[in-house]
Amino acid sequence: xxxxxxxxxxxxxxxxxxxxxxxxxxxxxxxxxxxxxxxxxxxxxxxxxxxxxxxxxxxxxxxxxxxxxxxxxx
Amino acid sequence: xxxxxxxxxxxxxxxxxxxxxxxxxxxxxxxxxxxxxxxxxxxxxxxxxxxxxxxxxxxxxxxxxxxxxxxxxxxxxxxxxxxxxxxxxxxxxxxxxxxxxxxxxxxxxxxxxxxxxxxxxxxxxxxxxxxxxxxxxxxxxxxxxxxxxxxxxxxxxxxxxxxxxxxxxxxxxxxxxxxxxxxxxxxxxxxxxx
Numbered sequence: 641x642x643x644x645x646x647x648x649x650x651x652x653x654x655x656x657x658x659x660x661x662x663x664x665x666x667x668x669x670x671x672x673x674x675x676x677x678x679x680x681x682x683x684x685x686x687x688x689x690x691x692x693x694x695x696x697x698x699x700x701x702x703x704x705x706x707x708x709x710x711x712x713x714x
Numbered sequence: 715x716x717x718x719x720x721x722x723x724x725x726x727x728x729x730x731x732x733x734x735x736x737x738x739x740x741x742x743x744x745x746x747x748x749x750x751x752x753x754x755x756x757x758x759x760x761x762x763x764x765x766x767x768x769x770x771x772x773x774x775x776x777x778x779x780x781x782x783x784x785x786x787x788x789x790x791x792x793x794x795x796x797x798x799x800x801x802x803x804x805x806x807x808x809x810x811x812x813x814x815x816x817x818x819x820x821x822x823x824x825x826x827x828x829x830x831x832x833x834x835x836x837x838x839x840x841x842x843x844x845x846x847x848x849x850x851x852x853x854x855x856x857x858x859x860x861x862x863x864x865x866x867x868x869x870x871x872x873x874x875x876x877x878x879x880x881x882x883x884x885x886x887x888x889x890x891x892x893x894x895x896x897x898x899x900x901x902x903x904x905x906x907x908x
Contacts, residue, residue, distance in 0.1 A: 660897060661728070665731075665736075666733055667813070668732075672883075673883075693824070694821045
């Protein structure tokens with residue numbers, strides 16, 4: 641899922657468990673920089689991958705197209 | 715950090731960053747030492763020097779003229795010579811197209827930030843277990859920058875692996891394996907000491 645933080649960073653969130661935060665590099669975005677890692681880690685962790693200001697998030701990704709829903713538990 | 719706080723991570727989190735993301739992660743770890751359980755930094759740096767400022771300024775100038783020009787330069791600079799030597803012409807053009815699709819003038823703000831990084835006064839404040847990971851063929855932020863980063867962060871480990879600056883794009887399997895292994899080890903250590 642994607643959410644808007646108060647500072648307007650969009651963010652990919654996936655999985656449940658202890659928290660892991662992944663921050664992408666210049667010109668990338670959360671999905672292109674971390675894609676398969678988000679899926680791998682989300683089996684044991686809650687993964688948060690913000691998109692930095694200016695990140696070009698393609699429209700199909702803006703509404704959580706690729707990440708697992710976050711479990712309400714933990 | 716506001717995004718992280720909004721996500722309710724007051725109890726602590728493992729933090730991983732690549733390139734500018736490594737710089738941002740370093741700053742978060744220095745400014746919120748109680749909340750960062752572990753820190754993995756790939757292709758990060760301490761301070762932007764004149765050479766890097768020149769490079770980021772060139773990137774910004776190219777981007778304003780035509781994003782594809784910057785994409786072509788990034789393929790040549792971000793990928794390791796070993797990887798480029800194996801690619802044929804159409805594969806190289808595919809990489810150019812991939813980079814081009816991600817670049818537009820909205821990232822000028824990120825490039826402006828890249829050009830004025832100075833974390834030297836803050837690094838001593840980091841308390842998280844830290845792994846500084848350098849790609850041996852990084853020609854954007856060469857390994858000496860990352861060695862300096864590791865030396866300035868208390869207790870940080872340093873590791874060099876084959877590849878270029880764009881390791882997450884060049885060898886995602888290898889890079890993500892290192893990240894997963896590190897976080898698994900750090901989480902086990904956190905639980906053992908809890």
